[in-house]
Amino acid sequence: MLNAADAEFVERLAGDLPDDTLRPAEPRYLEEPRGAWMGKSEWVALPRTVEEAATILRACQAARVGIVPYGGGTGLVGGQVSGDGPQTLVLSLERMSAIRAVYPQENVLIAEAGATLADVQAAAETESRLFPLSLASEGTARIGGNLSTNAGGVNVLRYGNARDLCLGLEAVLPDGQIWHGLRRLRKDNTGYDLRHLLIGAEGTLGIITAAALKLSPIPAGRGTAIMAVRDPASALALLSLARDQIGEAVSAFELIDRTGTDFLAEKLPDVRLPFDPMPEWMVLIEVGLPRGLVPSEALEELFVAAFDAGLVTDGLVAQSDTQRAEFWTMRESIPLANRQIGAIASHDTSVPLGALPEFIARGRKVIAAMGDFRVNCFGHVGDGNLHFNIFPPKGRNKAEFSNLKQAMTRAVHDLVHDMEGSLSAEHGIGRLKVDDLARYGDPAKLSAMRAIKSALDPAGILNPGAVLPAA
């Protein structure tokens, strides 16, 4: 059982740290974007160095005080706020925000955990390199949190998830030992891959304080198109065609549901929509091509082949950066429109790529059987990752249907599980899905996870109650 991060503990810890390392926790550390939880911590620790972070962990370990690691606070499953149990200490990495080094020749950048994703992207760009992780909250999200949650986003198809973009870590383990693992190596087979264990562990196995990140060449030319597809199966066939014609240079392939653009028209009328009338299904395609190839030509060629194959009915290739930005604004505004409409239940799912059309059809049917709801099913179809969100009928409010929320989620997750999919494709488990993981997770994997957690953090001080139930 843990002890509370009370005034006495904090006062004692403050004596071992420079002034102003510990502060009363402002409300921003206790809130999370969906408003489902409110943290109860009274204190936040703000270390400036990995050694200070280690001092904090050692003290918490000795006193059996829980810690909630805090990055940008943008997580969507409540992993950044304390749960039930004794009061925890918030550990914010915001002061460790330096870009320690960039090695353009090596395509490597070393960033501290508190650097925002946008800062990392900008530092890479200054050296004519690309850090391809990209997601809606990149101005606020911090790279330590992106790694701890193995963030996904729009470029996974080409460049992988956050874990695929990390070569090494510096981290504090639960017992306060510092792991100096900031390797800049592409090949290193010296023992268990602790890096991949901490990445995606949501701060329950260690505190990431810095990372060696993989950069890529900036593609010589980028192009963006929007194509109206007949149905989700046509979207998949279009993806295959695109990869046959363009190879791995297809960097984003996003499915957009008519429900989403209806929400835009209703709530964000300034967002420009590309067709009139809007089609039932569209895809946004982005390519990044090497020298010697013209993106707009490659996309037009793709459109012609797809049209001939009966996959697409209409299409627009961006003719300028402005138009390219417009297409992306439409895509990136959908979550905001969703929030303004107000979802009864949201789901971050993935299924095997080939099963996507069946998943969408079965999912809509299951929800239709529950009432006259609107489903907005959109997302990173190139990765099999769809956000399957359920909204009240027009003119009604989500609060009226809150009694159905749990049943809806159960129905969607049952379906995902049945189709060998994931109930958390990119957002993680946090506090929101601890019970779901226990219900649907593989028993052998869960047993290994519990054994690892107990071995590395026997007192359970790190992010208690996230991912696994608190000890």
Added chain:
Amino acid sequence: MLNAADAEFVERLAGDLPDDTLRPAEPRYLEEPRGAWMGKSEWVALPRTVEEAATILRACQAARVGIVPYGGGTGLVGGQVSGDGPQTLVLSLERMSAIRAVYPQENVLIAEAGATLADVQAAAETESRLFPLSLASEGTARIGGNLSTNAGGVNVLRYGNARDLCLGLEAVLPDGQIWHGLRRLRKDNTGYDLRHLLIGAEGTLGIITAAALKLSPIPAGRGTAIMAVRDPASALALLSLARDQIGEAVSAFELIDRTGTDFLAEKLPDVRLPFDPMPEWMVLIEVGLPRGLVPSEALEELFVAAFDAGLVTDGLVAQSDTQRAEFWTMRESIPLANRQIGAIASHDTSVPLGALPEFIARGRKVIAAMGDFRVNCFGHVGDGNLHFNIFPPKGRNKAEFSNLKQAMTRAVHDLVHDMEGSLSAEHGIGRLKVDDLARYGDPAKLSAMRAIKSALDPAGILNPGAVLPAA
């Protein structure tokens, strides 16, 4: 302490398994390519299914009998043979060699652990897809072993190591539980990444029985060139130039040392050498380009730019598949020539890319101070991975210098460690480098590794003495 896999144990276990699952171990299970160890197991278990493998593990767990997992037996660090201690049971995956399924639209293939790497490559090619892992022993090495050792090879620059090509695993954990983790998902953030923990653990944390593997589109056109570079620094600058011009489509970038081609001339005179006289340093470059680009033109353009920049002095772009094969034969024959000359000490190192020229210079100097030795320093320079192998002076035999072997390895590993490199870039730890890992490894990481090993395999039955000292 473990018990021996003696006749009594084997007889009892045989009763729980179909006929012929257990056999006396033929010599091939006890040998390894470098002849440094000879396994002492008398019995080999050959399961046909994951359930049979689980039965074997449960029995070994109950009786505290050690298991040595066996793939193709091609590992170079002795991980496939038993070490000291009570007699172990060899567990060979060779009968689980099916390609269970291929999903071309998803770019996914499911293979059992005993499929050879060449079988996996061929199954992908049948569906017009590429499984890019490629290494000299691919006809014999099995995919389960490739994953357990996180194999590297020649295409890491573009496609990553074995771990980067795996989406999911089926495995038996040390307690005999079966983990059904054959996910075909590109995004799945549901708990700790057990997949990456088992990959590279060299069979010490679980037995991989099947894997979901990532396929890629086959590039529309491949091209290969050999260029003579002034020195290793010019090779690096050429790599940067190549990536600026050609992007990620550079799939291999291999450095070849004049010492290596001298060995070829001496020992394998049928291998065609591209220049006369041969230059001190060459690179072999391979590109795989999308539609619309001509590989030979891209490589010629690269050569011209590199020549103008003073990086290269001569070059050949393969004009036919025959010539392309000749270039690769030269590269892939170097390890064989090395074996015929006989190295005193071999090293599988990586250093940060930018530090490579300094590493080569300092490494040669350190060895020169020990005597008139020949150094063949070659390999996957695009990944910072060099094989730094030391040979006797011409006309002398490695046996005469065996007393220096340890000092040489110490000197090279000290240097690698000093330069923040890895003492095992792609071959793993096995039995060969257990002491090196203990000496040079990060203490916090080692302590976490020991904790994980004890938590998952408290009796230490899985590959005892590999990676970590036997319990």
